[in-house]
Amino acid sequence: MIKFDGFFISIKHYKFMKNIKVLFLCLLVVGIVSCKQSGSSTDVIKAEKKTDANGLSYETVTNDPTGLRLYTLENGLKVYLSKNTDEPKIQTYIAVRAGSNYDPKNSTGLAHYLEHMVFKGTHKIGTLDWEKEKEYLKKISDLYEQHRTEEDPEKKKAIYQEIDKVSLEASNFSVANEYDKMTASLGATGTNAHTSFEETVYHNKIPANELNKWLDLEAERFGTLVLRLFHTELEAVFEEFNRGQDNDGWKSYFAMLEGLFPIHPYGQQTTIGTGEHLKNPSMVDIHNYFDKYYIPNNMAVVLVGDLDFDATIKKVNETFGKMEKKELTHPTLPKEEPITQPIIKEVFGPTAESISISYRSKGVNTNEQKLITLCDMIMANGNAGLLDLNLNQKQLVQRASSYPTFNIDYGYHSFSGRPKSGQTLDEVKSLLLEQIEKLKKGEFDEWMIDAVVNDLKLSQTRQYENNTALANAYYEAFIHRENWVDKVKFLDDLKRITKQELVDFANSFYKNNYVLVYKRRGEDKNIFKVANPGITPINLNRDKSSEYIQAFNKVKSKPLQPKFIDYKTAIQATKTSNDIEVSYVLNEKNDLFDLNIIFDMGSDNDKKLSLAAGYLEYLGTDKYSAEDIKKEFYKLGVDYYVSAQSDKTYVGLRGLKENLSKGLELLEHLWDNAKADQEAYDKYVEKIYKGRQDGKTQKGNILWGGLMNYGMYGENSRLRDIMQIDELKAINPEELVNLVKDMKNYKQRVFYYGKDVNNAVTALNAHHKIYGDLKEYPEAKKYEQTETGGNVFFTNYDMVQTEMLFLAKGKPFDPKNLAASRLFNTYFGSGLSSIVFQEIRESKSLAYSAFAAYDDANKKDDPNYVLAYVGTQANKLSQAVDAMMDLMNNMPEAEKQFNAAKEATLKKIAAQRITKSSIFWSYERLKKLGIDNDNREEMYNTIKNMTIKDLKGFFDENIKGESYNVMVIGNKKDLDVKSLQKLGKITELDVDYLFNYVDKKEVKQ
Known part of the structure; x- marks a missing residue:
């Protein structure tokens, strides 16, 4: 997958996750941690050399x-x-200091494509007969070199047809997804990788008892x-490229x-990479890149x-220590000249308009990194930054934010x-620049620097107790x-920066030296399109295996015993x-707390609840303005929220235990004394209107929101049962307060x-005043799902x-099916070694992302x-439809793959630990299903005894022959209507x- 600054795009699944840099900023809401926990400025912080029991030296700080x-x-x-025993798992990364910066200019996209290929095995993994297979692979490589240099289109096409033919013959000697099968057999999760400018990083989270087998496997893989x-x-990579062309955020x-x-x-x-380079790859260049950069002195475990x-x-030393060290010099990259005046760019696409202003800085390990980090938090910290208070809180724009990258x-x-x-x-641009000018003039409170650094310290504490986040760091x-x-x-260094130093830096750095990007709505005339080359499906050899995996599977690790929770004593x-x-x-673990007041009613009980909860964000009281409320919470390092879901409403408070009482007192003051503000409400309604308009330009929102809800509920859904803008305008905001x-x-x-529950109860007794008997909830409105089948929306x-x-309404929930559905999803529909992924992507190359699930x-x-x-791609639609429908009606029975999926599912359950606040929230989910115990124990025991025949029976009874509503989003002019009419x-x-949505223009004012 490709890693961008704010997110990862998975090569395996249609989803994204946040980059740790963004996570680092997003976690700011949780409060202030004591300096003792993170190392105070008075502590001595230095690196030390030590020796372990093996005689190996290491560094600590x-x-x-x-x-x-x-x-x-x-x-x-x-x-x-680093050691953390909260759960018997280990987050693993194998990092290589090599990314797209070092791609040859005539082979852009090479580092990323290499990342994909590292999953395909070695001369031992994934082969049935290496001596025969390598001869075919040599032919394919030679053909690609001819294909790359050939300029005649017809001859080029003929060479590709020969590549396709030889590739089919080569697949007789290969086994698809053997690496993925082995990591799955360990009980690994998150098996993936990403590539960026300077890095390629391979991910796995494994049960702790499987570490030795995992190290053996990875040492072989990178050898x-x-x-x-x-x-x-x-x-598949080209499908990933196409996704980029459909993403206006990427283009901006x-x-x-x-x-x-x-x-x-x-x-x-x-x-x-470029479309042209992706279609004309060189296997020789990829091998050369691997040989040059995938060496131990350029890697980390x-x-x-x-x-x-x-x-x-x-x-690690016995496995990866055997890799051969080589001489390595990274290329010297060009130096940029200073930007002296604004550079303006325009991007077009179907999504909502936006604008960005970006200033180039020095990189990591510089003083500028510290100063910009601090400037960024003064500008936007989610609570009391200049953008937060002056633009978002006052609703002067739809949304404003900032972020640094180094x-x-x-x-x-x-x-x-x-x-x-x-x-x-341009009006938004002016408002953003005005806030930057305020930074340059020092128009922010003196206490902000200390508050920001404390906020970052707490974020760091939360990050460091999470294995994945710490491994990212x-x-x-x-x-x-x-x-x-x-x-x-780093954070102690930030605290030493004075306000004057920050202001002086801001005046020297934020000038007319920025890049301005206008994201406008309109047709993008620079789309690169390619025809379907007509790939012949390759042989997967699903029930065959290499000698390596046979030996690998015979190695038994010490079993990891599952641990289940007695919720009645844990809570x-x-x-x-x-x-x-x-x-x-x-x-x-620490002195952080999370307090939630829960009402078992939501927008189903009163449609205005979610409206009122959102409106409270913009209100002050008789004592504080709306902006001052935000500042007071930020000073305390405590964050609050009010959130209304369909069946629940939460009033929450999070932060440091010692500030719980003061934070609750402030929250209760806002709750009891909020003052309606007609101007703020009018802007709030405008914000809702614009949010709706923006939302309907997002294809993900259209498919997974609008179309999916319509496929499930028809016209009578929560999504469509909304108040129109004229209805919102008619509401008296006092009613919402x-x-x-x-x-x-x-x-x-x-x-x-948190710690000290008595302290929390004392605070509730003092500040959360309740008078008289509590009322019962209003009756909730019900939304009935429609029957599915015979419709293409x-x-x-x-x-x-x-x-x-594809969506089919199944049978009512039955807890007895939970074990079978979990095993089915592992075997059939999700993951790199699943049936769907193998058939749709690995064999037929019909999609970048494909999955199926039985959704309880x-x-x-x-x-x-x-x-x-x-x-x-639109021109692969017919084949993709046929392939998916065939699978959904005819589940392949692969005994070896089933056993691997079964073992993987059991190991994942065995390694799972429900801890901390998740104990309560997991119990809440179970109670909604009518379950009052840790049902994982029953699932575990059921899965242990299941056979492929049992799974086939589950498939035949619950999935085969289902009638689907099919939701489709795409370009009408490219749509293969005949393929869809079959559905x-x-x-x-x-x-x-x-x-x-009723268009605002049609609303009577």
């Missing part, structure tokens, strides 16, 4: 809250180890590169980089979790904004050549003086996660790909659903109809 041991093996490999199943994977990002870096690869070589330091490094050579600081209804992008330090001692000292209870039940789980205040008079309960959208969602209901008596998804009656649905 005094007062390091992560407890890192950093080893450097004799061959130059870096090994980052040899074999480019098997090459042309089918190439088509690329335009920004191109402006900031007119000669550096950051702006001149995208990680995905990162392991964070339940491990023994001495035993782990001994095994790579090795350069970084940048970006400010972005989305316009309100009727507002121009380690591999990024390796890639960026950062000394860990400097990372530990304790007490009461307030008002007789409100307080459920609690003690926080054994009274609705929020009246919530206190309804039945309620409390969940507390289509929405037109300007995009390269076509995306389809969230509530007792609700129906389950069968769903399947495929996203593909049912086609109904084109307008976006406004899907969401039941």
Whole structure:
């Protein structure tokens, strides 16, 4: 997958996850942590050399809250180890200091494509007869070199047909997905990889007892590169490329980089590569890249979790220590000239308009990184930054934000904004620049620097208790050549920066030296389209296996025993003086708390509840303005929220235990004394209107929101049962304020996660005043799911790909089916070694992303659903439809693959630990299903005894022959109508109809 600054795009699944840099900022809401926990400025922070029981030397840092041991093996490999026994798992990363910056100019996208190929096996993994297979692979490589240089289109096509023919013959000697099968057999999760400018990183989260087998496997994987199943994977990468063309956010990002870096690869070589280069690859170039950069002195192994330091490094040294060290010099990349005046870029596409202003900076390990980090938090911290208070809180724009990014050579600081209804992008630009001027003039409170650093300290504490987040921090330090001692000292260094230093820097840095990107609505005339090359499906050899995997499977690790929860003892209870039940789980880790007042009613009970909860965000009281309320919470390092879902409403408070009482007092003051503000409400309604308009331009929202809801409920859904803008305008905002205040008079309960529950109850008794008997909830409106089958619901959208969602209403929820559905999803529909992934992508190369699932209901008596998804080029639609429907009616029975899926499912359950606040929230989910115990124990025992015949029986009874509603989004002019007509009656649905939006122009004022 490709890693961008704010997110990862998976090569395996249609989803994204946040980059750790963004996670680092997003976690700011949780409060202030004591300096003692993170290392205060008075503590001595220095690197120290030590020796372990094996005689191997390592580095540590005094007062390091992560407890890192950093080893450097004799061959130059870096090994980052940290211990956390919260769960018997280890987050693993294998990081290589090589990304798209080093792609040859005539082979852009090479590093990323290589990342894909590292999953295909070696001369031992994934082969049935290496001596025969390698001869075919040599022919394929030679053919690709001819194909690359051939200029005659017809001859080029003929060469590709020969590649396809030889590839089919080569597949007789290969086994698809053997690496994925082995990691799955370990019980691994998150098996994936990503590529960016300076890095390629391989991911796995494994059960702790499987560490030795995993190390053996990975040492083999990185010892040899074999480019098997090459042309089918190439088509998958091109589907990934197509997704980029359908993503306006990516296009804006690329335009920004191109402006900031007119000669550096950051702006001149995208990680995905050009369409032309992707279609003309060189296997020789890929081998050369691997041989040059995938060497131990350019790599790191990162392991964070339940491990023994001495035993782990001994095994790493026995496996990865055998890799041969080589001489390596990274290319010297161009230096950019200063930007002296604004550079303007425009991007067009179907999504909502936005604007960004970006300033180029120096990279990591510079003083600028510290100053910009601090400037960014002063500008936007989610609560009390200049953008937060002056633009978002006052609703002067639809949304404004900022974020910094720091790579090795350069970084940048970006400010972005989305316009309100009727507002121009230039007006948003002016407002953003005005806030930057306030920073330059020092128009922010003196206390902000200390508050920001404390906020970051808490974010860091939360990050470091999460294995995955901490492992991310380690591999990024390796890639960026950062000394860990400097990372530990980083926040203390920020605290030493004075306001005057910050203001002086801002005046020297934020000038007319920015890149301005206008994201406008309109047709993108630069789309690169390619014809389907007509790939012959390759042989998967699903029930065959290499000698390597046979030997691998014979190695038995010490079994990991599952642990289940007795919720009745794990969740304790007490009461307030008002007789409100307080459920609690003690926080054994730190002094952070999370307090939730829960009302078992939501927007189904009163449609205005969610409206009122959102409106409270913009209100002040008789004592504080709305902006001052935000500041007071930020000073305390405590965050609050009010959220109304369909069946629940939450009033929450999070932060440091010692500030719980003051934070609750402030929250209760706002709750009791909020003052209606007509101007704020009018802007709020405008914001809702613009949010609806923006939302209907997002294809993901159309497919997974509008179309999916229509497929499930028809016209009568929560999504469509909304108040129109004229109805919202007619509401007296005083009514909404009274609705929020009246919530206190309804039945309620409390969940507390933290230390000293007595202190929490004392605070509730003092500040959460309840008078009289509590009221029962209003009756909830019910929304009935419609029967599915015979319908194709289509929405037109300007995009390269076509995306389809197949949806069938199943039987009512039955807890007895939970074990079978979980095993079925592992075997059939999800994961890299699943049947659907293998058939749709690996064999036929029909899609970048394809999956299927038996989706169990969230509530007792609700129906389950069968769903399947495929996203593909429009000209592959017919084949993709046929392939998916064939699978959904004829489940292949592969005994070996079933046994591997069964073993993987059992190991995942065995390694799972439900801890901390998740104990309470998991129990809440189970109770909605009518389950009052940890049902994983029953599932585990059931799965142990299941056979392939049992799974086939589950498939035949619950999935085979189901009648589907098919939801389709794509470009109407490219649509293969005949393929869709085979699935049912086609109904084109307008976006406004899907969401039941009445255009504002039609609303009577």
